[in-house]
Amino acid sequence: MAQIIDGKKISTQIKDECRERTAALAAQGITVTLAVIQVGSDPASSVYVRNKKRACEYCGIRSLSYELPETVSEEELLNLIRELNSRADVNGILVQLPLPKHISEDRVTEAIDPGKDVDGFHPMSVGALSIGKPGFVSCTPQGVIELLKRSGISIRRKECVVVGRSNIVGKPMAMLLLRENGTVTVTHSATVNLKEVTRRADILVVAIGKPGFITGDDLKEGAVVIDVGINRGADGKLCGDVDFESARKVASWITPVPGGVGPMTIAMLMSNCVKSVEMKR
Numbered sequence: 001m002a003q004i005i006d007g008k009k010i011s012t013q014i015k016d017e018c019r020e021r022t023a024a025l026a027a028q029g030i031t032v033t034l035a036v037i038q039v040g041s042d043p044a045s046s047v048y049v050r051n052k053k054r055a056c057e058y059c060g061i062r063s064l065s066y067e068l069p070e071t072v073s074e075e076e077l078l079n080l081i082r083e084l085n086s087r088a089d090v091n092g093i094l095v096q097l098p099l100p101k102h103i104s105e106d107r108v109t110e111a112i113d114p115g116k117d118v119d120g121f122h123p124m125s126v127g128a129l130s131i132g133k134p135g136f137v138s139c140t141p142q143g144v145i146e147l148l149k150r151s152g153i154s155i156r157r158k159e160c161v162v163v164g165r166s167n168i169v170g171k172p173m174a175m176l177l178l179r180e181n182g183t184v185t186v187t188h189s190a191t192v193n194l195k196e197v198t199r200r201a202d203i204l205v206v207a208i209g210k211p212g213f214i215t216g217d218d219l220k221e222g223a224v225v226i227d228v229g230i231n232r233g234a235d236g237k238l239c240g241d242v243d244f245e246s247a248r249k250v251a252s253w254i255t256p257v258p259g260g261v262g263p264m265t266i267a268m269l270m271s272n273c274v275k276s277v278e279m280k281r
């Protein structure tokens with residue numbers, strides 16, 4: 001039976017470390033500040049934004065809230081970003097996605113100063129990651145690396161398989177595993193004989209967005225299974241992309257949903273906010 005990787009516990013450790021880092025900066029008269037922009041009032045986005053602001057409070061980070069109406073023009077949003085880029089007292093800028101259809105997410109993402117890009121979505125941040133230069137890294141995949149390291153699981157020389165190739169999770173996940181000297185395969189909807197590939201994995205990261213997509217039968221005995229999925233099951237409960245009950249019988253380590261990768265995303269956002277100040281100094 002697999003050991004559980006406790007994302008709630010590990011995310012709290014990271015937030016506590018952030019709190020110590022912000023206290024050290026505060027002693028030098030520096031307040032870490034994150035600007036959070038939400039356009040419209042999508043209920044899921046409102047929950048995420050509220051949780052991010054709450055985490056800021058816990059970590060001693062000042063958060064500035066910008067709630068713009070659904071009808072705001074792209075130019076108005078870009079102007080706000082430009083203003084926040086120029087403000088010396090703002091260290092991180094986050095625009096909650098998705099945005100309304102009349103606004104280009106690409107143009108908005110690219111408008112953010114890469115030095116304040118705490119989401120790590122700017123092409124400059126993505127490029128820096130891919131060539132091994134310092135920069136901000138997307139929070140969820142960075143959280144996965146922390147879960148592995150803090151559980152004492154080494155990545156070096158391991159066969160790592162990523163299921164899913166999104167810009168926010170799959171692709172940066174592959175880059176980070178590579179940076180840690182794993183041997184990495186990225187699979188996706190057009191992969192032939194997926195099971196043959198996932199069964200090779202010592203470390204399997206699943207970010208495909210389909211409930212119960214991976215089962216125990218898809219795993220190598222003793223695999224480490226990281227479930228990035230957050231889905232709402234037919235019973236209304238949260239579930240991951242991995243069928244937990246069958247997978248836990250085969251895996252050596254596994255993340256639950258909820259309480260696995262989920263809480264790590266916000267913890268790494270907090271860490272990126274503190275890093276934005278530390279990097280400049």
Ligand code: GUN
Pocket residue numbers: 094095096097098119139265
């Ligand atoms: N929407 C869903 N996840 C995220 C995220 O990590 N960052 C932002 N900005 N928007 C999101």
